[in-house]
Amino acid sequence: MHIMEGFLPGPWWQIWFIISAPFVIYGMFQLRRLFEERREALPLLAVAGAFVFVLSSLKLPSVTGSCSHPTGTGLGAILFGPFITSVLGLIVLLYQALFLAHGGLTTLGANVFSMGIAGPLVAFGIYRLGTKAGVNTFVTVFLAAALADLATYIVTSVQLAVAFPAEAGGIFASLAAFGTVFAITQIPLAIIEGLIIALIFKYIIAVRPDLLVRLEVLSQNSVNKIREALA
Amino acid sequence: MENILDDFAHQNALRHVDARLKLVLGIGAIIISVSSASPAAPLCIAATMACITIILAKIPAGLYLRLLAIPFGFAATSGIVLVLLTGGGAHLWEATVLGCSLSVTAASVNLGLLAVARTFGGMCSLYFIALTTPMVSLFAVMQTLRxxxxxxxxxxxxxxxxxxxxxxxxxxxxxxxxxxxxxxxxxxxxxxxxxxxxxxxxxxxxxxxxxxxxxxRCYDGRLELPRTDTRLSLRGAACVAAYLAACTLILIVTADIQVI
Structure with a gap:
């Protein structure tokens, strides 16, 4: 859900820049520390950013017939944590605006908040909770990716609603309206993205589980357990 | 995903104009169209930016039209929501659907058109940056911005x-x-x-x-960019300043013009 260039009026586009800034700045500090500790992190994060970009420009099989794209940041958050994903999200959204005309420059702040901050935070939280509670890994990944998508879509609706409150009922009425209009495409999309990310996880575990262990996404024990269950 | 705007940016006719000038022009136009209170200034910007991109930068017109279809879907759906939701002014049409009262009023039509016009003004300016300035020259600008x-x-x-x-x-x-x-x-x-x-x-x-x-190759945690020092051409800077001033003037003059 990208908000197009020019759609958000002042002062809202400035406000979303200000809200997003602390997350991205904290992410930058984390990035700097990471690069100092482990110099191999830079090339690996770079390919991860490119991966998120390409993943989010893939056309998804869609039910409603409209062309839809995954956000990809849910997977990023599970793999690298929410703050670094927010920096990657900023870079990816900038490229999406400049290469694919998805989103824009003044709406970058709002889009970074919905797709690079809110979505990843939800995905990361659910993944952590699920692993701690011992829920099946694929169910956890599915929930994390699907709910991250939904969070992104809800935040986008809120951003549009506060900028354009309805005459009768104010912000809540327009939130309901924007919410229903986008729900038609976004809820099926969230489910499909959840399925796809969970399957991606399955294939990665089947082929290169060592990558997930090194990123500390899964422990060696749980990888062994999952592979036994899959075999 | 095969159509990446950056590919065209490498071949456009304004490739060698200073990237800072193009950025100031594009971002300036975006900000003017976002802050406009009437659809006139954004539509002027959309039209002129499209002309600049197609005629001066020699971007194929067919491609440009296809690109404009991207914002159209989003602008159309969100514009309709705006028209139905917001209110004020004379009522033109009213209906109750599923317990929600929907109304089309003069003010809501104006707001919807304004939002769509701003989106087109903004998108045309964004396309100008995307189609004339390759990323490589933006990195150099990022570096000078520290x-x-x-x-x-x-x-x-x-x-x-x-x-x-x-x-x-x-x-x-x-x-x-x-x-x-x-x-x-x-x-x-x-x-x-x-x-x-x-x-x-x-x-x-x-x-x-x-x-x-x-x-x-002895990577030590720093990637160095070759510095290309281009000097700002005075003529270019004057043109950009004149264009932005003209747009601001249109913005001020047309501030009170409404469609309905």
């Missing part, structure tokens, strides 16, 4: 790898399609996730290769 090194290095490497991975993704997708991987919904989901997983594994391996390549 953005954090880590951020610029990361952006440059992400940029490089987007093209590598898109190539891989297209190759895999073609192979899948030739084997009927996208016939039927279930099979498409399966193919799509296989593609994603292979992409992740391949990109990881590429990252490790890159690390080895950088190590063997």
């Amino acid at each position: 953005l954090p090194r880590e951020f610029i290095d990361l952006s440059m490497l992400v940029y490089r790898f987007i093209f590598v991975l898109i190539g891989e993704a297209i190759a895999i997708q073609n192979a899948q399609e030739m084997r009927h991987g996208y016939t039927g919904f279930k099979r498409s989901v399966r193919s799509c996730s296989m593609l994603g997983a292979m992409l992740f594994i391949r990109s990881w391996e590429k990252g490790e290769d890159l690390l080895r390549a950088m190590d063997s």
Whole structure:
């Protein structure tokens, strides 16, 4: 859900820049520390950013017939944590605006908040909770990716609603309206993205589980357990 | 995803104009169209920016029209929501659907048109930046703006790898399609996730290769960009200033004009 260039009026586009800034700045500090500790992190994060970009420009099989794209940041958050994903999200959204005309420059702040901050935070939280509670890994990944998508879509609706409150009922009425209009495409999309990310996880575990262990996404024990269950 | 605007930016006729000038022009126009109170200024900006991009930068008009279809879907749906939701002024049409009262009023039509006009003004200016300024020259601008090194290095490497991975993704997708991987919904989901997983594994391996390549060239945590010092042409700067001043003037003069 990208908000197009020019759609958000002042002062809202400035406000979303200000809200997003602390997350991205904290992410930058984390990035700097990471690069100092482990110099191999830079090339690996770079390919991860490119991966998120390409993943989010893939056309998804869609039910409603409209062309839809995954956000990809849910997977990023599970793999690298929410703050670094927010920096990657900023870079990816900038490229999406400049290469694919998805989103824009003044709406970058709002889009970074919905797709690079809110979505990843939800995905990361659910993944952590699920692993701690011992829920099946694929169910956890599915929930994390699907709910991250939904969070992104809800935040986008809120951003549009506060900028354009309805005459009768104010912000809540327009939130309901924007919410229903986008729900038609976004809820099926969230489910499909959840399925796809969970399957991606399955294939990665089947082929290169060592990558997930090194990123500390899964422990060696749980990888062994999952592979036994899959075999 | 085969149509990346950056490809056109490398061949456009304004390629060698100073990137700072093009950025100031594009961003200035975006800000003017976002802050406009009537649809006149954004529509002027959309029209002039389209002319500049097609005539001066020699971007194919057919491609440009296809690009304009991208914002159209979003602008149309959100515009309709705005028209139905907001109110004020004379009522033109009213209905109650599922307990929600929907009304079309003069003020809501104006607001809807204004939002759509701003979107087109903004998108045309964004296309101007995207189609005339290759990313490579933006990195140099980022460096002069003193953005954090880590951020610029990361952006440059992400940029490089987007093209590598898109190539891989297209190759895999073609192979899948030739084997009927996208016939039927279930099979498409399966193919799509296989593609994603292979992409992740391949990109990881590429990252490790890159690390080895950088190590063997004495990488010490800094990527250096060759500095290209271009001097601002006075004529260019004057043209940009004149254009932005004219747009601001239109913005002020037309502030009270409403469609209905």
